[in-house]
Amino acid sequence: MSDAVNLLENYDDATLDQAFTGVMAEATADVATMDAEAFRLHWLGRKQGRLKTISEAWLKSAPAEARKPLGIRFNQLKQQIEAALEAPVAATAQVRGIDITLPGAVRAPGVEHPLLKTMHEIVQVFNHLGFGTNTGPQVETDFYNFEALNFPPNHPARDTQDTLIIADQQSKPARERLLMRTHTSPVQIRTMVEQAPPIRIVIPGKVHRNDAADATHSPIFHQVEGLCVDTNITFSDLKGTLDHAMKALFGSAVKTRFFPSFFPFTEPSADVQISCIFCGGKGCRKCKHSGWIELLGCGMVDPAVFAAVNEQRALAGETSPAYDPAKISGFAFGMGVERIAMIQHGVSDIGHFYSGDMRFLEQFA
Known part of the structure; x- marks a missing residue:
């Protein structure tokens, strides 16, 4: 293994063929006698590798017209040396073969996290009803997260x-x-600003609130919200849509009922309950013996929200208000994915979903 570099006397093809064949022969001899790491450092080292030394010596003394073909040949030589470095590894693996007496290596296929699985199930239900899917940033402005939604x-x-x-x-x-969004509702505003009605979308995603963690609360959780805006949209359309969705998620025997509530961005607003899927509405510990489980909130889009959207569209150059409350109406709804997943799987503590405990997650494999 000599470190001397013989300079080229001329640069015709025959001379270059002979020179590069000689370098490759030297590398082939070294790979048979050196361990892989020593060979890599000696030949392919970035600062003092032999290939770099030869390249600099030959290119420095070469005329300008010969440097491009020399560079091409050096790239090919480098690839050959790298292949020679890998060849012993492949040869060793081939010699070893397969020992059929050894136990097989079983690779269990990955499955969706239970929260993602539930979220995708919810989204799919509404996709089948003709709703598209939109997403947006988790870092939002105060305007989109609060002000445009009548906060x-x-x-x-x-x-x-x-x-x-x-x-x-x-x-x-x-x-x-800027703040971490507290709901996926800003995507409703962004969608309306960018698009004139009709709109039918669901918005899945992660949200953040400054909540203390306990069995039913987490500072990070997931929501699926929905928005429908068109002409002649009524509260009956909202009730029918959500009743169908709850039956698709929990079974055709499930009943729904609506109670007056308050949300700044909808008027009128309602909380939606479903009949307890554990006792069939008879009353049990899980439904606090009421026979009903509160699941989500909803309502008709407040005209103040449409006004904020029209204002933002005007700033973008729109000349006419696309969201005129005298001509269009809409409904919105939102549900927590963790809450639905806990009901579906009988999970008592929301923290299990985020613990990373494989004993818990393997139950859903």
Whole structure:
């Protein structure tokens, strides 16, 4: 193994063929006597590798017209040396063969996390009803997360969605300050700003709130929200849509009922309950002996939301309001994926979904 570099006397094809064949023969001899790491460092080292030394010596003394063909040959030589480095490994593996007396290596196929599985099931139900799927950023502005959804500054309803604020936002106008979104509703606003009605979408995704973790709450959780905007959309359309969805998720025997509620972005608003899937509505511990389980919120889109959308579309250059409450209407709904997954699988603590405990997750494989 000599480190001397013989300079080229001329650069015709025959001379180059002989020179590069000689270098490759030297590398082939070394690969048979050196361990793989020593060979790699000696021949392919970035700073003092032999291939680099030869390349610099030959290219430095070469005329300009010969440098391009030399460079091509060196690239080919490098590939040959790399292949020679891998060849002993492949040869060793081939010699070993397969020992059929050894136990086989079983690779269990991966499966969806139970939360993702439930979220995809929910989305699929609404896809079958003609709803598309939209997503959006988890880091949102105050405008899209609150103001456009009829949560003006200092509105008490903001307290129920206490969120995580991105640092160093004080110098920005209030509506432009960044935060971790508290619901997937900002995607509803973004979709309406970008698109005129009709709209039928569901929005799955991760959301963040400044909540203390306990058996039923987590500062990070998932939602699926929906929005339908068109002419002549009524509360009856909302009830029929959600009744069908609940039956598709929990079985045709499930019943739904609606109770008046309050959300800033819908009017009228309602909470939706389903008959307990564990006792069939008779009353048990899981439904607190009421026979019903509260599952999601919904309502008709508040005209104030349409006004915010029209304002934003006007800033983007739209000349006519596409969302005129006198001509169009819509409904919206939202549900927590973890809550539905806990009901489906009988899970008592939301923290199990985030623990990473394989003993828990393997139950869903």
